Amino acid sequence: MSTNRSHHVQGRIRTGTHAVALAVAGPGARSALAPAIGLALALAALVTALLVPAPAQAHGDGSYPRIFNADWTNNPNARLNARYDMVALSSRATPAKFDSIKAINPNGLALVTPAWYAYYFAGPSGYPSTSGPWAATDPDFGYDRRYWDLLENNQFWCWGVDSLGARVHATAFWGMWLGNFSSKCPPNAQGKRLCDVFADFVIDDLIASKGGSAKVDGVFFDQLWESPAWLNGAMGGCLSGNDCSQQTPGTETKAWFDLDADGVADSVDSLDVWWAQGVSVIFARFRERMGDDFVIVGNGMNHFVDANGIFNERFPLIHGALDPAPNAWNFRWQDAMFGRNGYVSEQPTRFRAPTRNIIDTELGGGDRFSYPTSRTHQSLFRFTLGSALLGNGYYGLNNGYLGCYYWLPEYDLRLGWPTGAPTAHALSGTTIWSRRFSSGEVWVNPTSYAVTAGPDNPAVPPYDAVIRQTQGTVGPEATPLGAIALAAPRPNPSAGQPATMSYALAPGERGSLAVIDLRGRIVRNLWAGQGSGEPQVAFWDGRDERGARAPSGVYFARLTGQGGRTAQQKLVRTP
Secondary structure (H helix, E strand, O other), rough: OOOOOOOOOOOOOOOOOOOOOOOOOOOOOOHHHHHHHHHHHHHHHHHHHHOOOOOOOOOOOOOOOOOOEOOOOOOHHHHHHHOOOEEEEEEEOOOHHHHHHHHOOOOOEEEEOOOEEEHHHHHOOOOOEEEEEOOOOOOOOOOHHHHHHHHHHHHHHHHEEEEEOOOEEEEEEOOOEEEOOOOOOOOOOOOOOOHHHHHHHHHHHHHHHHHHHOOOOEEEEEEEOOOOHHHHHOOEEEEEOOOOOOOOOOOOOOOOOOOOOOOOOHHHHHHHHHHHHHHHHHHHHHHHHHHHOEEEEOOOOOOOOOOOEEEEOOOOOOOOOOOOOOEEEEEHHHHHHHHHOOOOOOOOOOOOOOOEEEEEEEOOOOOOOOOOHHHHHHHHHHHHHHHHOOOOOHHHHHHHOOOOOOOHHHHHOEEOOOOOOEEEEEEEEEEEEEEEOOOOOEEEOOOOEEOOOOOOOOOEEOEEEEEEOOOOOOOOOOOOOOOOOEEOOOOOOOOOOOEEEEEEEOOOOEEEEEEEEEEEEEEEEEEEEOOOOOEEEEEEEOEOOOOOOOOOOEEEEEEEEHHHEEEEEEEOOOO
């Protein structure tokens, strides 16, 4: 993800359905002039208000589409960010911004964004005050300095070895000195590694400074990886010291990781194991202190068991192998959706429920696209939003500056909840995908071939999607409003198909839905959140929390509300 913190705002003008009648005074009606002027001023104020996107909450009841925004500017617009279902703010955002977002949208999720790296100029680098050093008490940059001090005072830096054998700072990109989060990080005087203390540092320093868990719902990590191996031999090295002026000639992209700090570059296999071990320690500590509802996501294709999902950046361009030809845009859609760490194929990856996978489309962030006004850009937007709807996650749209507030008409759709898994269709000589919701449907064409309309499908152009809200309810029968209720699963027995469950809780009531076995043990957590007073839908694909197929037999779907209230339905799984 781009780390440019420039402030850039764009939004589509939306006027809603307001209508205003204007009475104009005639030339001789002097007595009516003052009221006319007053009316004109009032109209001007109304028009001005309508030109600003309304801070309407997107889908506070958990329905689809679920919208995400990353705003890493130093002064984010709380009113506009409150519209999204989930937003990640910079570590430099003031506590008042978190307060405002939660006040406007209590059901929205507000995340704070720490990073694995520290800017080398955050410490006593001798740079001008505009770039650093920063004071630990600085209201905007204090956390950056306190994090730098944590790494420097304990020598928790991630080191590398350059081509001449010199010890260098390992860097994510130029100027970003990495912390050593691996299990092989040399301990400090108290016998602690960075992975042992980092979660506590973020919770007690950063999260506490923003208002604590009452205002911060989770963390979003920039540069979250399974392994740093992709940078091995391709990162800018800096000699140890206060800045990067002592660069070894010819080593700008010639440094290799030395996680155990023994002066010898580590093997790639060791990087994979040690880094994943250390990050797992950090996430386990977050869970221990912050609980199951705390959100952990990050910028990277990863599968840490205590995380809530993957963040697929600049979708569908960066990760994975190229789709088969013809592939005019060099998309990697197939791998990003169905690969080992794919957005839809959450297995064999393992995530803490509820999963919060994110698809992020970065328009203008080094790609060939810009704000989606042209026909091509609109189709790209529909294609990527439609792809997000094939899974159970969130969709984000930004322009590479991470300070924009796009709001597209499709965000106002109320598709409801999924009634099943995505389905592949062989149509017009190609394969497209669809998914149905309780009040809508999506059709996605991930190929270069146009699909013509048929008796059961709409026409879908190449690399495009049809997203439409339908009248009435599609799928299982509605459940009673304003009460805890769980309809019988369908189909039942499941016969190897996903079992769909319709449930309802009173508006604002917190609850969870899980599949349990005959001994009452949880087999799979399906949903956790707040009721909407309307029917919601979840489905079980027959897998347990580890991603393995549950054996045939009798299970129960159990809906739990507040005060110990439950509703339960029998579910039979057959081969």
